[in-house]
Each structure stands twice: as C-alpha cells, then as structure tokens.
Amino acid sequence: MAVPNKLMALPKKLTDEFDELVKNYPERRAALIVALHRCQEELGGWISPEVMEDLGAYFELEPVEVFGVASFYPMFNLRPVGKHVVSVCHNISCDLRGAQDVIAKACEVTGAPLGGTSKDGKWTVRHVECQGACANAPMFDLDGVYHEDLTVEKVAQILGGVR
Amino acid sequence: MKPYETYLLDRANVAGAHQLATFQKLGGYKGLEQVLKSGMTPAQVVDEMKKSGLRGRGGAGFSTGMKWSFMPDITKDPRVRYLAINADESEPGTCKDRVLMEKDPHGVIEGSLIAAFAIRASAVYIYVRGEYRLSHDRLLAAVKEARAAKFVGKNILDSDFSCEVFLHKGAGAYICGEETGLMESLEGKRGHPRQKPPFPAQSGLWNSPTTVNNVETVFNAPFIVQRGAAWHAGIGTQNSKGNFLCGISGHVNRPGVYELPFGTTAREILDEKAGGMWKGRQLKAWFPGGSSCALLTGADVDVVLDHDSLRARGSSLGTAAMVMMDDQTSIARVMEVIARFYEHESCGQCSQCREGTQWLSQIFRRIAHGKGQDDDVATIEALAKGMAPGKTICALSDAAAIPTLSAIKLFKEELIECIRQKRDPLGIPAPKYASVGAH
Numbered sequence: 001m002a003v004p005n006k007l008m009a010l011p012k013k014l015t016d017e018f019d020e021l022v023k024n025y026p027e028r029r030a031a032l033i034v035a036l037h038r039c040q041e042e043l044g045g046w047i048s049p050e051v052m053e054d055l056g057a058y059f060e061l062e063p064v065e066v067f068g069v070a071s072f073y074p075m076f077n078l079r080p081v082g083k084h085v086v087s088v089c090h091n092i093s094c095d096l097r098g099a100q101d102v103i104a105k106a107c108e109v110t111g112a113p114l115g116g117t118s119k120d121g122k123w124t125v126r127h128v129e130c131q132g133a134c135a136n137a138p139m140f141d142l143d144g145v146y147h148e149d150l151t152v153e154k155v156a157q158i159l160g161g162v163r
Numbered sequence: 164m165k166p167y168e169t170y171l172l173d174r175a176n177v178a179g180a181h182q183l184a185t186f187q188k189l190g191g192y193k194g195l196e197q198v199l200k201s202g203m204t205p206a207q208v209v210d211e212m213k214k215s216g217l218r219g220r221g222g223a224g225f226s227t228g229m230k231w232s233f234m235p236d237i238t239k240d241p242r243v244r245y246l247a248i249n250a251d252e253s254e255p256g257t258c259k260d261r262v263l264m265e266k267d268p269h270g271v272i273e274g275s276l277i278a279a280f281a282i283r284a285s286a287v288y289i290y291v292r293g294e295y296r297l298s299h300d301r302l303l304a305a306v307k308e309a310r311a312a313k314f315v316g317k318n319i320l321d322s323d324f325s326c327e328v329f330l331h332k333g334a335g336a337y338i339c340g341e342e343t344g345l346m347e348s349l350e351g352k353r354g355h356p357r358q359k360p361p362f363p364a365q366s367g368l369w370n371s372p373t374t375v376n377n378v379e380t381v382f383n384a385p386f387i388v389q390r391g392a393a394w395h396a397g398i399g400t401q402n403s404k405g406n407f408l409c410g411i412s413g414h415v416n417r418p419g420v421y422e423l424p425f426g427t428t429a430r431e432i433l434d435e436k437a438g439g440m441w442k443g444r445q446l447k448a449w450f451p452g453g454s455s456c457a458l459l460t461g462a463d464v465d466v467v468l469d470h471d472s473l474r475a476r477g478s479s480l481g482t483a484a485m486v487m488m489d490d491q492t493s494i495a496r497v498m499e500v501i502a503r504f505y506e507h508e509s510c511g512q513c514s515q516c517r518e519g520t521q522w523l524s525q526i527f528r529r530i531a532h533g534k535g536q537d538d539d540v541a542t543i544e545a546l547a548k549g550m551a552p553g554k555t556i557c558a559l560s561d562a563a564a565i566p567t568l569s570a571i572k573l574f575k576e577e578l579i580e581c582i583r584q585k586r587d588p589l590g591i592p593a594p595k596y597a598s599v600g601a602h
C-alpha cells in the first residue's frame with residue numbers, strides 16, 4: 001500500500017491497527033469511520049485538523065473529504081472537549097421521564113454549560129438523540145458507558161464520584 | 164393474556180449466554196449446523212422463510228423470504244454478494260436489538276450466517292451504532308470465538324460454505340439506519356441515502372448485490388429452520404407471524420423489552436407486562452412503533468399489535484417500540500422533541516425534507532414555548548403534506564410528516580388552545596432547555 005512515509009499525528013500503533021482494519025473491506029477507505037473512532041479514542045477525545053490530514057494521507061483521500069465525513073457524524077468532535085464527556089439523551093422516552101432534570105443536574109454538578117465545557121476543562125455536557133436505552137430512561141453516556149434509570153440523585157452521585 | 168411459548172429471549176435470560184460454551188449448551192449453532200449438514204440448498208432456505216411468514220423487524224415489515232429471493236441468480240450473475248446487518252437501532256423508543264446483541268451475540272451471528280447462506284453472501288457486515296459499545300464488543304468477542312470453532316470463515320463446519328463476519332461502527336447519525344445510507348456509511352462515506360433504483364439486491368455495497376436486514380429479523384432464522392416454517396406460521400395473526408420483541412417506554416410502571424406473539428393487544432402489554440400507567444394516570448397518547456409512525460390515543464389501546472390492525476387504525480407497527488404518554492403530557496412538547504429530532508437527522512439532500520423538518524421544528528418549538536402564531540397549525544399541516552408520501556430520496560421525510568399529521572388529526576384542539584393561551588392548556592411549564600438541535 002502506498003502509505004506516505006510522513007504521518008505527523010498518527011502514532012504507529014494506530015496505523016498498524018488500520019493496516020489490519022483495511023483488510024476487512026474490498027476498498028481501503030471503508031475503514032475511515034472506524035479509524036476516526038480510534039483516533040478520537042486515542043488522541044485526546046477529538047479529531048484535530050492534523051489528524052484529518054494524516055488520515056487523508058493514509059486513506060489516499062483529500063483532507064477535505066475526511067473533514068466531510070468526520071463532520072457528518074455527530075459522535076466525532078471537531079473541537080477539543082472536556083476530560084469527561086456527558087451525553088444526555090433528550091429524545092422522547094427520556095424526555096417523558098425527566099431528561100430535562102437530568103440535564104439541569106448534570107450542568108449544575110459539573111459546572112459545564114449545556115453544549116459546552118467547564119472552565120477547568122474537566123467536563124463537557126451535551127444532549128444527544130435517542131441512544132437505544134429508552135426502556136431504561138432517562139439516561140446519559142459518560143465517557144462511552146451508559147448510565148440508565150437515572151434520577152437527579154443518581155446523577156449527582158455518579159458525576160460527583162468522577163475524578 | 165393466554166400463555167404462550169417464548170424463544171427469542173430465552174437464551175438472553177441465561178447468565179453467560181453471550182459466551183460460546185453456554186450458547187451451545189442452550190442449543191446454539193444447531194440451526195446453522197442443520198442447514199449445512201442436511202444438504203439444504205439456499206433456495207430451500209429462502210423458501211422456508213417465505214412460508215414462515217417472517218417479516219422484517221427494522222420498521223418496514225417486508226417479507227424476509229421475498230427480500231432474499233430478490234438477489235440475482237448466481238448462475239447468471241456471479242458477482243460477490245454481501246449481507247449487511249442493520250444494527251444502527253436509532254429509531255426513538257427502540258431498544259430491542261441491543262438486548263440481542265449484548266446478551267445473545269452468537270444468536271445474531273448464527274442468524275446472519277443462515278441469511279448469508281440463503282443469499283450466497285461471502286461476507287456479512289454488521290453495522291453497529293457507534294454508541295453501542297457493549298453490543299459491539301460482545302459481537303466482536305463472539306465472532307472471534309465462532310471463527311475459532313469453525314462457525315465463521317472458510318468452509319464452515321467443513322461444508323463448502325465460506326463466509327466472513329465483520330463489524331463496522333456507526334457514529335451517531337440516524338440516517339445511517341436507512342438501508343442505502345447504511346451502505347454509504349459502510350463504504351466510509353457520509354450517510355447520504357441513494358436514489359433507488361438500483362435496489363440493493365442489484366447494486367448495493369461496492370456495486371455488488373446486497374441484502375440489508377435488521378438484527379431481530381435474522382435472529383429468527385435459526386428457530387425457523389429448526390422448527391419449520393409451519394411452526395412459525397402457526398403463531399400470530401393472518402399476516403404477522405411469530406413472536407416479536409416489543410419495547411415499551413415512557414410513562415409506564417415497568418418499561419422494558421418483552422417477547423410477545425403477534426396478536427397481543429396493546430392493553431395486554433401495557434397492563435400485564437409494563438404494569439400499567441404510572442402514578443395511576445390515564446393513557447393519553449402513544450406511538451405503537453417508534454416516533455416515525457402515527458400517534459394513537461388512549462381509546463386505541465385495545466388494538467391488536469400486528470401489521471394489519473395498526474394499519475387499519477392509521478398507524479403502523481414500525482419497530483414495535485411503544486412509547487406511552489400519560490394525561491399530563493403536552494402534545495406540543497412531544498412534537499417539539501420529535502420534530503427537533505428529524506430536523507437534526509435530515510441529511511439535507513432533498514429540499515422538502517431539509518426545509519420541511521427545519522420549519523416543523525421551529526414552529527412546534529414556538530408553540531411549546533408559548534409563542535405560537537394563529538395560523539401555525541395550518542402551516543404545519545401544509546408543510547407536512549408537502550413532505551410526503553414518497554416525495555424524497557428516502558423515507559425520513561415521511562417519517563417526520565407522519566407523526567406530525569397524526570398529532571394534528573388527533574390533538575388539533577389542544578395545539579390551537581396552546582397557541583391561543585400562549586401556554587400549555589394543562590398548565591405544563593415550557594421546558595427549560597429550549598432544544599435547539601443537538602450538537
């Protein structure tokens with residue numbers, strides 16, 4: 001594969017992984033979305049312009065094409081986020097069972113504004129659409145882990161216990 | 164409710180069933196084994212599915228056997244073919260596929276392999292929504308175990324059937340649950356739905372013949388091949404066969420995912436499974452199958468849950484995700500949430516959908532926040548009618564229009580009062596977080 005020799009932001013560990021990943025598909029670029037996930041997980045919780053540039057080089061795509069894909073998907077952060085990310089579902093089943101109160105409490109406990117990051121950079125709180133946890137509403141996702149059947153007390157307890 | 168036989172969730176209720184050893188103790192992979200060792204041909208498997216009456220569980224309820232039979236004849240069209248399993252599960256209210264993937268991932272793989280055999284696919288891609296980490300990780304571990312035990316890969320169980328199973332992750336876009344959006348996303352692109360024709364069976368993933376099936380749909384296949392089409396066709400109602408997974412959420416005492424035979428009434432599920440409405444309140448309105456179907460009222464609670472009965476009431480079975488709302492629920496508020504969702508999820512390719520969902524969202528928002536204008540209800544109705552049916556590349560536009568029109572049909576007075584009084588007529592305060600599309 002014509003992998004460029006100078007990838008500035010992608011560690012070898014990731015490109016090694018991608019080398020395996022692309023074998024799962026008849027076309028190399030199909031692995032792009034999974035690769036974006038891995039970059040976000042490993043490289044500080046967001047996709048920087050440098051990472052996009054490198055992914056473009058790796059997948060033989062224009063960086064603008066990588067940006068077009070990354071920006072289409074709500075899970076990808078194109079700006080830095082807090083150390084911990086709380087994604088509160090505000091869709092119907094959660095709304096009916098108190099998602100608004102969960103959002104209010106999450107913002108209060110963390111000091112982050114809804115859709116933004118706390119001043120100390122520790123927390124981002126945002127709302128998301130249905131997460132498929134409707135029968136255990138309301139819920140939020142904290143750093144990739146679901147917390148379900150929430151009450152405001154539980155919200156305070158869970159978020160209060162995070163370092 | 165009469166006693167009935169369960170099978171879909173039996174293994175899921177056993178601890179450790181996500182691991183191969185337990186799964187096999189509970190009869191797992193016996194369906195696949197039967198197909199491969201009994202000398203069944205792909206055409207015979209397709210035929211069994213047709214006779215069984217199995218219909219897709221992804222929302223549209225299309226006959227599964229029929230869908231499989233649309234794949235081109237291998238003798239005339241030797242292209243590689245693919246099966247894509249739709250595990251994007253993002254329809255508001257829907258949380259059933261997750262139960263299967265987390266608790267019975269081998270069952271999903273076994274079903275996928277039988278489907279792949281039937282359509283002669285050499286690879287299965289399971290498209291799991293990005294947020295479902297546990298589902299993804301359980302499936303990944305299961306594929307690994309299955310490959311080591313020769314259930315996945317080359318010459319499965321020493322037959323001449325070879326098939327790979329790959330996982331793919333979504334990243335939070337509802338539109339990737341639409342089958343052609345899903346294929347774009349699997350190819351590493353934005354999830355923009357494709358114009359049809361060509362249909363996926365002619366030209367799908369990487370221009371090859373492709374079948375897209377929901378998780379729960381293929382999960383049924385091993386049971387059907389083992390117990391026979393006649394057994395399956397003997398359960399349910401005239402045009403809706405077998406058991407199905409029903410999610411029930413909202414204002415009920417015991418929300419959950421329950422396995423039921425078609426023919427059960429909504430009241431039976433509400434009262435006997437979900438423990439009735441919470442706080443002793445009354446049922447005001449409900450979605451029978453996710454937010455993309457028409458609302459029904461409390462008076463409809465005796466309806467039988469199946470495709471025909473719900474259609475006769477002007478709604479549809481959708482994903483069988485019942486969302487129940489009590490008599491203290493503001494319809495303006497509900498519609499604000501729903502309209503905002505479709506606004507956020509429209510991919511923007513079609514003007515009717517892009518503009519329509521934005522307008523609906525804005526107008527419902529202002530009604531719910533006491534700022535509605537006199538002609539808003541008429542405007543909403545005209546807008547929704549301009550968005551559907553079948554005017555756009557995909558059905559998301561319809562999915563936004565349908566609940567909207569039902570809200571106007573059933574709750575017009577309430578919406579008008581909400582505008583006139585500049586507040587919810589029940590006195591329910593406007594939400595604090597004026598939901599401007601997420602992100």
Ligand SMILES: Cc1cc2nc3c(=O)[nH]c(=O)nc-3n(C[C@H](O)[C@H](O)[C@H](O)COP(=O)(O)O)c2cc1C
Nearest residue numbers: 219220221249251252253340341342376377380558
């Ligand atoms: C906007 C939209 C979103 C959809 N989301 C899903 C989904 O999350 N999961 C799913 O299985 N089907 C979804 N569907 C339906 C699929 O397009 C397709 O009909 C289904 O996966 C086919 O599988 P089945 O025949 O087994 O039901 C969606 C359809 C539309 C229009």
Ligand code: SF4
Nearest residue numbers: 510512513516555557
């Ligand atoms: S109907 Fe909406 S979501 Fe579907 S393709 Fe058109 S703009 Fe995109």
Ligand code: FES
Nearest residue numbers: 089094131133134
């Ligand atoms: S509505 Fe919140 S998880 Fe589905």
